[in-house]
Amino acid sequence: MTLIASSEWYASSTLWTTVTTSVVALSVGALAAWATLRSTNPKRRLSYHLRENVALLDIETHAVRLSVSHGDTQLRSPRIVELVVKNSGRRDITSAQFHDGDPIVFDLQSRVVALISVSAPSTTIAPEPVVDATKLLVGPSLLKSKQEVSYTMLVDGEVEDVRCTAPLTDTHISRTTEDGDRLPPPLVKILGGIAVLGIFLFASEFVEKFIPLQGRAPEQHLEWSQIRQCAGLPEVTSIDQCEDVQKVLRQPGPPAPTP
Structure with a gap:
């Protein structure tokens, strides 16, 4: 042909x-349609990252000569961990967004011995957390747009990753670096x-x-x-x-x- x-x-x-x-x-x-929809209906966004994750003892060097105790309990692998939680969106996250009133759960996969401090800007109220074994429970509470809250904890054990379970409606959850970059890249x-x-x-x-x-x-x-x-x-x-x-x-x- x-x-x-x-x-x-x-x-x-x-x-x-x-x-x-x-x-x-x-x-x-x-x-244009996507930009219009995004501007008129901004999505709520919650991000988190570890700002500090520092061991208090070098096990190989100081295991025999030094020890750290909390109360009467000696800690085998103590470390200071600072978890930062931020409402990175343009809309407030209110208590109404917490489905069935369940809290946000951050699982450090090692026992949280004590909550050392909670810090937030003086113009906002930091959600009070609850410690439950290896987990930190946050909310239900108000998180203002761009509000950042840090939780410093004493942990016994390695903390390689933090698992987040957030029963928040219409809210995108992401783990970020300290600079705000999402992990992993899209x-x-x-x-x-x-x-x-x-x-x-x-x-x-x-x-x-x-x-x-x-x-x-x-x-x-x-x-x-x-x-x-x-x-x-x-x-x-x-x-x-x-x-x-x-x-x-x-x-x-x-x-x-x-x-």
Whole structure:
């Protein structure tokens, strides 16, 4: 089967201009709608991170000579841990957001021996926590927008991670660094960027190799396999050049010797 290169749908510059314009318009419209929705209905956000996680003893060096006790209990691996909780959104988190009145649970996975201090800006009220074995329970309480509260604890054992269970309605929970960066980086954005780059590279290659850059007469024909063959030749940039190449390839070779 033969193809008329200049009459194929993919060779129409008007078509691709229309497609490009439509995609750009839809993208801009979607972004505008998302920005409007985000500004009129800002989502509540709660973030947390460990500001301090310091061992009080070097077990290998001081295990024999030094010890730390709390009351009558000697601690095997004491450390000071400071947990920072922040309402990083633009809306207050009120007691009504705590589903069934359940508290936010921060599990340090090591026994919390004592709560040393609770600190918050003087203009706000810090939610009072409750210590429950390895867990710190916070709320229900009011957390003002951008309010930050820190809880300093004496912990017996390693603290490698903090698990958060937050029964908050319409609230996004995230663990962050001290600088406010989310952990881990959003995988969806990374994959989306790779996908967009791949589509751009594919489209560029398709436009460069398979869509004619110069006009040609309607009666000129090329097989699709011939067009694909020309796509592998960097010096061929138009259908006209591709036909010239195919003419050379179709030239008969020298006659075979007569036996």
